[in-house]
C-alpha cells in the first residue's frame with residue numbers, strides 16, 4: 001500500500017478535481033503490474049495496473065490506495081475491470097468519501113466473490129488526498145496558510161535558501177497546490193514568483209490581491225503561458241495591464257468568493273501565501289478564521305535573528321488550536337506544519 005501511495009504521487013498536482021490514486025498488482029509475492037491516475041478524464045490507476053499485469057493478474061492481489069469506483073463517469077467502472085481480470089483479492093487503503101462511490105465499489109467486488117480488505121495504511125492514504133477529501137466532505141477547497149518567520153518572531157517577506165529550487169519545500173508546495181493567493185507586492189518586488197521548479201510540474205493558478213497597489217503591477221519575466229494562469233483582483237481600474245493576464249474588478253472580493261471561483265474551475269487546494277504587503281491580507285485572514293476556511297498551516301522559520309518588529313499576525317482574543325504538528329529542516333530553515341482544529 002505504501003508503494004501504491006508512492007506511485008500515486010507521480011501525478012502530484014495534476015489530478016484535481018479527482019484524487020491521486022495508485023494501484024499495484026501482486027502475484028506469488030511479486031509485483032506484476034502498477035499504475036496511477038495521471039489526470040482527470042484519463043483512465044484510473046486500476047486500469048493502468050491491470051494493463052501492465054496482463055493475463056498474470058488472474059488469481060493475483062490488487063492493492064489500491066482508494067476504493068475502486070463503481071460508476072460510469074468519464075471512464076468505465078474499475079470494479080468491472082478488476083472482476084474481469086479475475087484477481088482473487090482486493091486490498092483497499094480507504095473508502096472513497098465521494099457519495100457516488102461510498103462503499104458501493106467494495107460491495108460490488110464482494111458480490112462478485114472477491115475478498116476485499118479495507119483500511120490498510122489508511123492514515124497515509126488519507127494524507128495523500130487531504131484536499132480531495134476535504135472538498136468532498138465540505139464542498140469547499142482545502143486552504144493552507146503559509147508564511148515565513150524569523151527566529152526573532154517577526155513575519156518575513158522572504159523565503160529561505162533553495163526553497164524555490166527543485167526539491168525545495170516551496171517549489172514542492174507549488175507543485176502540490178492547484179492555486180496560490182499572493183499580494184501584488186510579492187510579485188512586483190520579485191519577492192517570489194509562484195512557479196514550481198519540479199520536473200513536469202503543473203503550475204498553480206496565481207490569484208493576485210492588489211489592494212495595496214497604486215498602479216497595476218507588472219510581473220517581471222512573464223511568459224504568455226504563465227500569464228494565462230494569473231488572475232489579478234483589483235478594487236479600482238489601474239490602467240493597462242499585462243498581456244494575457246486576466247483581471248477581475250471587484251470592490252470587495254471575499255475569500256469565500258475566491259474559493260467558489262476555484263471550485264468552479266475544478267481546483268481543490270489553495271495556498272494562501274502571506275508574502276508582500278500585509279494590508280492585502282487583513283480582510284481575508286479575518287474572514288478565513290471567522291468562517292473556518294483554513295485547514296492547514298505551513299510556517300518557514302528562517303535562521304535569521306532580527307530585532308525589529310515588522311508585522312506580526314495579530315488577532316485579538318483569537319485562540320485556534322493546531323493539531324498534528326510536524327517539523328523538518330529544509331534548506332537551512334525549519335518547516336513546521338499543522339492542521340487547524
Ligand SMILES: [Zn+2]
Pocket residue numbers: 044045046068069070076077078079
Ligand atoms: Zn475507477
